[in-house]
Amino acid sequence: EVQLVESGGGFVQPGGSLRLSCAASGFPFSIYNMDWVRGAPGKGLAWVSSISFGSDKTFYADSVRDRFTISRDNSKNTLYLQMNSLRADDTALYYCVKRGSGPRGFDSWGQGTLVTVSS
């Protein structure tokens, strides 16, 4: 069974940093592309970033480019999101999401970790 367990969320002041982690299990992590998606209260869902299985390709939403960095450690089955220069509008539940193979989009989600940016 696929399991994605996020951690690292919390309360941070504007301008601060956080590093999210996602521990993956139940599937061969090193051969799947992975993503981060966030859901702000009352604002629906928004894709944040993607990384290819071999880390050679990364993609970012305009709203986080140059502030957030996605990475992964396939030896540890772990996905990361380094978040710098945090703003109030980054407040959201951050989900780790697995891509499916072939023609699938996302096929498995974690339960999310909450990031609150406030002074």
Add this chain to the structure above:
Amino acid sequence: DIQLTQSPSTLSASVGDRIIITCRASQSITTSLAWSQHKPGKVPKVLIYKASNLESGVPSRFSGSGSGTEFTLTISSLQPDDFATYYCHQYNGYPLTFGGGTKVEIK
């Protein structure tokens, strides 16, 4: 960016009802569309991939259809466990985008 417009935003229905949720894309995404179910405090669940393919383990009362710019998610007979928020998302190209969501409420 490809915009996805979901309708309705809220839907009130009763157990046993057939409901249809629509997702319209601002440009063609062929069949690169998925539907997911979201409940507070629960892990989101993907229901449909590639517009019309049922994910493993998803009940057959769920179905998806469409291609290009018009897509639908149909629940043939609403069950108590189906009251949730549903999102479409496209993966035809970056940035990946989501519809605004449809909250299915008990009538």
